[in-house]
Amino acid sequence: MKYAREMLREVEGYVPGEQPKMAGIVKLNTNENPYPPSPRVLQAVREISTELIRKYPDPGSVRLREAIASRFGYGGPDWVVAGNGMDDVLAMAIRAFVDPGDTIVSPYPTYTLYETLSALHGATFQAVQLDGEFELPEEIHGVKARMIFIPRPNAPTGVASPIRAMERLCREFAGLVFIDEAYADFCGDTCIDFPKRFENAIIGRTFSKSYSLCGLRLGYAIARPEVIAEFMKVRDSYNVNAVAQLGGLAAFEDTDYFQSSVARIRKNRDWLTSALQDAGFRVPPSQANFLLAQWKGTPPAREIFAALRERAIIVRYFDAPRLQDSLRITVGSEAEIEKLIDALREILPAPSTSFSVLD
Numbered sequence: 580m581k582y583a584r585e586m587l588r589e590v591e592g593y594v595p596g597e598q599p600k601m602a603g604i605v606k607l608n609t610n611e612n613p614y615p616p617s618p619r620v621l622q623a624v625r626e627i628s629t630e631l632i633r634k635y636p637d638p639g640s641v642r643l644r645e646a647i648a649s650r651f652g653y654g655g656p657d658w659v660v661a662g663n664g665m666d667d668v669l670a671m672a673i674r675a676f677v678d679p680g681d682t683i684v685s686p687y688p689t690y691t692l693y694e695t696l697s698a699l700h701g702a703t704f705q706a707v708q709l710d711g712e713f714e715l716p717e718e719i720h721g722v723k724a725r726m727i728f729i730p731r732p733n734a735p736t737g738v739a740s741p742i743r744a745m746e747r748l749c750r751e752f753a754g755l756v757f758i759d760e761a762y763a764d765f766c767g768d769t770c771i772d773f774p775k776r777f778e779n780a781i782i783g784r785t786f787s788k789s790y791s792l793c794g795l796r797l798g799y800a801i802a803r804p805e806v807i808a809e810f811m812k813v814r815d816s817y818n819v820n821a822v823a824q825l826g827g828l829a830a831f832e833d834t835d836y837f838q839s840s841v842a843r844i845r846k847n848r849d850w851l852t853s854a855l856q857d858a859g860f861r862v863p864p865s866q867a868n869f870l871l872a873q874w875k876g877t878p879p880a881r882e883i884f885a886a887l888r889e890r891a892i893i894v895r896y897f898d899a900p901r902l903q904d905s906l907r908i909t910v911g912s913e914a915e916i917e918k919l920i921d922a923l924r925e926i927l928p929a930p931s932t933s934f935s936v937l938d
């Protein structure tokens with residue numbers, strides 16, 4: 580129960596009994612894409628035959644895995660495993676490679692599910708503090724563990740570690756390096772070719788963010804075939820439903836739509852970053868579809884979060900070390916950003932910076 584509540588807090592930013600009504604809400608707390616998925620997804624889903632849902636889906640999601648392998652220059656579907664969202668892929672990775680008592684490492688702050696999954700599995704979890712700019716510290720290169728999870732770009736900071744640091748990690752770390760690329764499509768570069776070069780690299784991806792398919796639940800990992808074979812042993816037989824396989828493939832094939840959606844979000848990200856900086860927030864450089872807006876002034880960040888909520892604008896507040904003075908804000912649509920900026924103008928004192936020049 581404790582984990583269920585924690586996960587809900589992570590996912591929704593609030594706990595049962597606190598939910599506001601959803602109508603008219605500007606929802607900027609879970610990094611969903613504000614734009615709809617490709618029309619080809621809706622068309623594919625509408626045209627689904629009765630037979631397709633009467634029967635079990637393809638247990639191996641083979642067509643989808645073939646398309647993914649071929650897009651990224653891998654030899655075939657045995658380099659790819661699909662899952663019921665990337666969260667399912669993360670859980671599979673731990674089931675496949677970690678024994679209870681083994682150590683799992685991730686940076687801090689980061690996506691909290693790694694720690695939750697480690698605890699559920701009876702693994703020892705070790706967090707390595709990111710430096711003051713939320714970059715990987717030198718210390719991360721010396722850790723010893725069965726598996727390390729590094730989101731790139733990181734959540735909730737949006738900061739992407741340099742590719743060189745990721746290469747060094749894969750070279751020097753004795754265990755498996757799971758690079759969580761949930762937000763990589765919004766970033767200028769990627770580690771997607773790492774499994775060709777490093778036998779311990781696993782790249783996780785999701786259709787939730789850049790393809791606007793959170794509700795469909797579809798994610799995947801790319802790794803060496805011998806690594807993927809271990810995932811296959813622990814996954815549920817039908818872990819990707821028929822609609823997700825079909826809809827995901829339709830989205831994946833509509834590359835023009837995908838690129839224009841991502842470009843729009845990147846443009847909005849620049850706009851939102853400047854608007855927040857003008858309002859006095861410090862914003863670490865984000866390569867994702869969200870921003871961490873750090874605030875040192877009055878009212879405190881927690882009160883800004885509450886005041887936005889009263890205006891039906893939901894952002895994410897973390898009552899956790901190093902994040903108590905911050906809000907994580909999803910890059911929304913143009914209209915959503917305007918509403919947010921207007922609301923902040925009402926809530927915050929006259930424009931000035933909450934940081935001194937020395938911060």
Ligand SMILES: Cc1ncc(COP(=O)(O)O)c(C=O)c1O
Pocket residue numbers: 609610663664665666667690730733734759761784785786787793797798
């Ligand atoms: C870093 C990171 N990894 C994985 C996920 C999960 O993605 P999915 O919706 O595919 O389960 C999220 C979702 O917010 C995330 O932030």
